[in-house]
Amino acid sequence: xxxxxxxxxxxxxxxxxxxxxxxxxxxxxxxxxxxxxxxxxxxxxxxxxxxxxxxxxxxxxxxxxxxxxxxxxxxxxxxxxxxxxxxxxxxxxxxxxxxxxxxxxxxxxxxxxxxxxxxxxxxxxxxxxxxxxxxxxxxxxxxxxxxxxxxxxxxxxxxxxxxxxxxxxxxxxxxxxxxxxxxxxxxxxxxxxxxxxxxxxxxxxxxxxxxxxxxxxxxxxxxxxxxxxxxxxxxxxxxxxxxxxxxxxxxxxxxxxxxxxxxxxxxxxxxxxxxxxxxxxxxxxxxxxxxxxxxxxxxxxxxxxxxxxxxxxxxxxxxxxxxxxxxxxxxxxxxxxxxxxxxxxxxxxxxxxxxxxxxxxxxxxxxxxxxxxxxxxxxxxxxxxxxxxxxxxxxxxxxxxxxxxxxxxxxxxxxxxxxxxxxxxxxxxxxxxxxxxxxxxxxxxxxxxxxxxxxxxxxxxxxxxxxxxxxxxxxxxxxxxxxxxxxxxxxxxxxxxxxxxxxxxxxxxxxxxxxxxxxxxxxxxxxxxxxxxxxxxxxxxxxxxxxxxxxxxxxxxxxxxxxxxxxxxxxxxxxxxxxxxxxxxxxxxxxxxxxxxxxxxxxxxxxxxxxxxxxxxxxxxxxxxxxxxxxxxxxxxxxxxxxxxxxxxxxxxxxxxxxxxxxxxxxxxxxxxxxxxxxxxxxxxxxxxxxxxxxxxxxxxxxxxxxxxxxxxxxxxxxxxxxxxxxxxxxxxxxxxxxxxxxxxxxxxxxxxxxxxxxxxxxxxxxxxxxxxxxxxxxxxxxxxxxxxxxxxxxxxxxxxxxxxxxxxxxxxxxxxxxxxxxxxxxxxxxxxxxxxxxxxxxxxx
Numbered sequence: 002x003x004x005x006x007x008x009x010x011x012x013x014x015x016x017x018x019x020x021x022x023x024x025x026x027x028x029x030x031x032x033x034x035x036x037x038x039x040x041x042x043x044x045x046x047x048x049x050x051x052x053x054x055x056x057x058x059x060x061x062x063x064x065x066x067x068x069x070x071x072x073x074x075x076x077x078x079x080x081x082x083x084x085x086x087x088x089x090x091x092x093x094x095x096x097x098x099x100x101x102x103x104x105x106x107x108x109x110x111x112x113x114x115x116x117x118x119x120x121x122x123x124x125x126x127x128x129x130x131x132x133x134x135x136x137x138x139x140x141x142x143x144x145x146x147x148x149x150x151x152x153x154x155x156x157x158x159x160x161x162x163x164x165x166x167x168x169x170x171x172x173x174x175x176x177x178x179x180x181x182x183x184x185x186x187x188x189x190x191x192x193x194x195x196x197x198x199x200x201x202x203x204x205x206x207x208x209x210x211x212x213x214x215x216x217x218x219x220x221x222x223x224x225x226x227x228x229x230x231x232x233x234x235x236x237x238x239x240x241x242x243x244x245x246x247x248x249x250x251x252x253x254x255x256x257x258x259x260x261x262x263x264x265x266x267x268x269x270x271x272x273x274x275x276x277x278x279x280x281x282x283x284x285x286x287x288x289x290x291x292x293x294x295x296x297x298x299x300x301x302x303x304x305x306x307x308x309x310x311x312x313x314x315x316x317x318x319x320x321x322x323x324x325x326x327x328x329x330x331x332x333x334x335x336x337x338x339x340x341x342x343x344x345x346x347x348x349x350x351x352x353x354x355x356x357x358x359x360x361x362x363x364x365x366x367x368x369x370x371x372x373x374x375x376x377x378x379x380x381x382x383x384x385x386x387x388x389x390x391x392x393x394x395x396x397x398x399x400x401x402x403x404x405x406x407x408x409x410x411x412x413x414x415x416x417x418x419x420x421x422x423x424x425x426x427x428x429x430x431x432x433x434x435x436x437x438x439x440x441x442x443x444x445x446x447x448x449x450x451x452x453x454x455x456x457x458x459x460x461x462x463x464x465x466x467x468x469x470x471x472x473x474x475x476x477x478x479x480x481x482x483x484x485x486x487x488x489x490x491x492x493x494x495x496x497x498x499x500x501x502x503x504x505x506x507x508x509x510x511x512x513x514x515x516x517x518x519x520x521x522x523x524x525x526x527x528x529x530x531x532x533x534x535x536x537x538x539x540x541x542x543x544x545x546x547x548x549x550x551x552x553x554x555x556x557x558x559x560x561x562x563x564x565x566x567x568x569x570x571x572x573x574x575x576x577x578x579x580x581x582x583x584x585x586x587x588x589x590x591x592x593x594x595x596x597x598x599x600x601x602x603x604x605x606x607x608x609x610x611x612x613x614x615x616x617x618x619x620x621x622x623x624x625x626x627x628x629x630x631x632x633x634x635x636x637x638x639x640x641x642x643x644x645x646x647x648x649x650x651x652x653x654x655x656x657x658x659x660x661x662x663x664x665x666x667x668x669x670x671x672x673x674x675x676x677x678x679x680x681x682x683x684x685x686x687x688x689x690x691x692x693x694x695x696x697x698x699x700x701x702x703x704x705x706x707x708x709x710x711x712x713x714x715x716x717x718x719x720x721x722x723x724x725x726x727x728x729x730x731x732x733x734x735x736x737x738x739x740x741x742x743x744x745x746x747x748x749x750x751x752x753x754x755x756x757x758x759x760x761x762x763x764x765x766x767x768x769x770x771x772x773x774x775x776x777x778x779x780x781x782x783x784x785x786x787x788x789x790x791x792x793x794x795x796x797x798x799x800x801x802x803x804x805x806x807x808x809x810x811x812x813x814x815x816x817x818x819x820x821x822x823x824x825x826x827x828x829x830x831x832x833x834x835x836x837x838x839x840x841x842x843x844x845x846x847x
Contacts, residue, residue: 047091710747
C-alpha cells in the first residue's frame, strides 16, 4: 500500500513538472528554422524576399522525423541582382544625411526559390524571427522587420500578402503585377512600385487595336500572373473588337509534351500575332521548342516580364523574336550601381554559388575549371553586370526608398509629438498608416506615391526588338503609355522607328477575314468569333460608306443606292419620253395614223361627188376622219414629262375625241338603219333623221362628254405625281387621276356609246344593199370594244410608264381599227374598182 502511494506521488510530481514546463514554453518549432541568405542587423530592419534560386527540390516527408531544410538549385542571376540592388539602396540610404538621420537600416533577405510555400515560410520568419522556441514574450514584441520588400512573382506574393496582411506589416513588391493584388479587402497591407497588370492588359489591347490586329493568339503562364493578366486583356480586347483564335497555358514545370502541344497550336493557327502574357521562366522553355522547329513569321507581343530580357535578346537562336513589341517598365539609370555590383566578394556561401554561376567554375575543383576568387566581375559581360536595362532594378531601389521615406515620416512624427518625450520605435501599424500617404521623389526624378489600392501611376515604355550589328537583338524605345493621360492620348507610338517580324518595315496583317469594303456589311460566320465574317453586298436602296460596316443603312425615300452601294443618289425619275425607243415608236405610229387619215381625207375630197363617198352622209365621213386625226394626235399628249397642264389635257382630249369619233360612227349606223326603213312604203323616218339631226346628235353626244370632263377638271383634276410604290429604285412620274370616278366616268361613257354602236351595227349588218356599211362598222366596233376591254386589266396591272404605253397602244389600235374597217373598203373601190363606184352599184340595181 505504501509503495502504491509513493508511485502515485511520483506520477503527480512528473505531471506537475510537465505543466510547469508547458506554462513557461508556449510552442517550439518542429521543423528547421528559416534563416536569411543575406542579412545585416541594425537599428531598424527591413525584410526582403527574392527567388534567388530558380527552383526548390521537392522531397517526400515521412513525418517520422524533422524534415530537412529545402534544397534550392540553379541560381538566378537576375534575382541575385535584385537582392544586391536592394542592399545598394539600403547602403545609400544609410549614407544619406537627409533621410533617416541618426538611424541605420538593416536588412534580412530570404530566398523563396520560386516556391509559394517558401515565400510564406520566409514571411513567417521575417515576422517572428528564427528562434526555435517561442515564449509568452514573443507574442507581444515587435516583429523582426518593419516592412517586407518582395516577392518578384505574383503567386508567391499573394501567399505572402495573405499571411502578413492581418499583422499590418507592409509588403512592397517590385514586380508582382497581378491586378488581383489591388483588392484592399484581401490584401490590406500590400503596395507595389511596379504598375498593375490592370493597366498593362488594357495598354496591350489598345496597342493591338492601334496596329489593326483583330485576330490574335494568346499564350499565358498558368499562374496568377498569367491568368489574371490574360483575363483583363480579353475583357479589354473584346471592347476593342479584337478576337482570340486560341489561348494556351504553360508552366515551366510542365512536361515537354505540353510545350510541343502549344507549339503545334501556334504553328497551325491563322493568327499572325501572338500575345505572350507570360513570365520569363515559363517563356524560355517555349521559345526553345519554337526555335527547334523553326517557326518564323509571327509577330510577338510581350508583357513586361520578358520583353526586356537580355538573355533572350542575345541568344541568336531566338532571332525569330525580331520585331517583338511590348510594354516595359520605364527604364532608369542608377549611378554607382555597377560599381557596387562588381564589388561582390565570394566569402559567404551564397556569393560563392553566385561566383560559380557567373564564371562557370567551381571552388571544389582545382586547375582550369576551378574558381580562385580573384576573377574580375568588372570584365564580365552578362545579365548581372549589364546596367543598360535597370527597369526592374529601379523598382527594387524605389521599394527600398518607399519604406525608408515612410520610416522617416513616422520617426519625424514621433519626434514632434508632445506625447513622446523619448525615442520610440515604430510599429508595423504606424508604418502601414504612413505608407498609404507617402510621397517622395527618387534621385532619378520620378515622383512616387500610392493610390487607394496601393498602386503607383502606370507608365510604360513601348519596346521594339531590333537586330544589332553583332547579330543579337536590342531594345528600341518606340513609344510610351501613361495611364494618367486621357485615353485617346495615353498611347504614343513612333511608327517611323518600328521594325516588324522578319526585319521588315511593313506592318504585318493579322485578320480572320479581310476588311469589308464600302458597299458591303459584315455577316458573322456561324460558330466563329465576331472577327470572322463574310462580306455581304448591301441590298438595293441601302448603303454602307465605311470599311467593316456591321449594317447597311437605308437611303431616304427620294434617294437610291448607287451601283457600288456606298452612296445614296437621287432616284431616277421615270416617264415615257420622246427620246426612248418605245416613245419614238409610238410617235411614229401616231404620225403614221395622222398621215393615213389625211390621205384618206384627201382621196375622199377628190372623189366627194362619187356615190360611194356621198353614200351614208359624207359630212359624217369627213367629221369621222377629222376626229380620227385628233385621236391619233391625242396619243402624243401621253408622251413626255407629265405636267399639270398635260395631265389635264391628255385624259380630257382622249375622252372628247373618242366620243366625237364614236358619235360619228353611231350617226353613220343610224343612217344605215334609217335608209333601209325609208325604202319601205309609207315610211317617213328619213325626214326625222336628216343631216341636221345627224349633226345635232353628234354635237349632243359629244357635249355630254365635255360636261363630264369639265366637272372632272373642276372638282378634282388630274395632276403630276411622284410614285415610288411600284419600284424601290426609281420614281415613276405619272398623272394621278385626281378623281377616279371622273376617269372611269369618261371611259365608261365612251364604252357605253361603243357598245350601243356595236349593237345597232350588228342588227343592220344583213340589210340588203350592195354596200352596206353596217357590217364594216360592226367589225370596227368589235375591234374597238375588244381593245378597250383588254385595256382595263392591262392598265391596272402595268406599272409605271408601261401604263401610259398601254393606254397609247389602245388609242392607236382602236383608231387604226376604225380607219381600216370603215374607210379601207371604200378606198379600195375608189382606187381599184372604179366601175363599182356608181349609183346603180350602190343601190344594188342591174
